[in-house]
Amino acid sequence: MTRPARMHDVTDETRHIVDLVLNYSRQRLLTDDNPLDKPLPPAELARLAGVTINEKGIGAQKALGVFEHVLAPACITTDDPRYLSFIPSAPSKAAAAFDLVVSASALYGGSWLEGAGAVHAENEVLRWLAGEFGLPATAGGVFVQGGTLGNLSALVAARETARERGIRPDRWRVVCSAEAHSSIASAARVMDVEVVTVAPDAGGVLHGDAVRTALEEHGDSVFAVVATAGSTNFGIVDDIASVAEVTRELGVWLHVDGAYGLAAALSPEARHYFAGLEHADSLIVDPHKWLFAPFDACALLYRDPELGRRAHTQHAEYLDTLTETSDWSPSDFAAHLTRRARGLPLWFSLATYGAEVYREAITASITLAEQIAAEIESRDELELVRRPQLSVVVFERRGWDKADYTTWSNRLLDDQHAFVTPSSHGGRTNARFAILNPRTRFEDLVGILNTMG
């Protein structure tokens, strides 16, 4: 049997497929009034989509039709300016477009041997970020899939470093705020270590004195302290400077989880919140959140990348040719091996537009959060839960219970008006705007407040 040529050769069919896909992508990238869309029940979706996989294929035109008319409309448009739940996505046009190039070029981002050019560009971005954050020029790391994997990889390196110092506690511990992200607990489960949560102050800020108490209680069983640079629920930044003072004095690794909020360190208006960041032993920030890159990318940085490499390099006979050199191979710096050069869309976008417009876009969202917070305070029926620091605004509608918030939220989505899911704090349900899309306007937010009358 001769090899089938259909899938890999450049034929008329191939040209047709590529044109279809690029035309669709082009149109999607150049449209800014896509509907918000919403999920469908599984049975309805199955009925509408039909069977698409069989022995002979249904052809690109039909498959793309199913995607365009059935599947895509069942996916919420995460870059819609009125998507305000969780953490929205807002890839720049250059970043989103360049993601196509990353795929088209079959780049491999795991090793210097295979992907030196891509790795060079990713490293330029990482070095630039390190400089913005006050880390030394020798800092380095890797773009991983997301903040969860970034936090895990940093904490594994932290524990490995404590182990190398000869520490052998019965149980390893990591200290973080009670308001730290759930991915810290997830990492601890994977690592089989204990999380010691420390109470932040009433405003949600973790301080060094509380960390000191925990470290004194648990001694050198604590291999890392995690400070949160922008909590996901409130966008509140821990008092990194006072935490760093304690970790430096006691010789404990400081990891800064800035998956959402650390992007704000690029804004001259917000830089002051991150004082002390320069003392981090490791940190993360997700470009797929507030650095306008497409899913999925987390920048993981180590002050001393050698510690990351020692903790994570995989050794195998077939990999010896990669690991027996001093080449910079991104695979060596996290719990992964094969990797997409997922830092490149951010590289291309930064190179295209320059850093200034990033600073302006981030600052604009912080300003918008302040403006809508003031509007909320001016309305009798609404109450701010906390004054925003960055770009998350959390508020309550007086007299509403959980069911009221749920009904309201469902109606907003059913009407294709906005996507705002309820959140909660201290057992009380609330509404939450996570604002980072530069296309979100004050009027969009006021329009949503008006539906809570």
Ligand SMILES: *Cc1c(COP(=O)(O)O)cnc(C)c1O
């Ligand atoms: C989003 C977030 C994470 C997790 O990042 P993923 O990319 O979703 O895995 C971790 N920490 C904080 C503070 C976050 O906001």
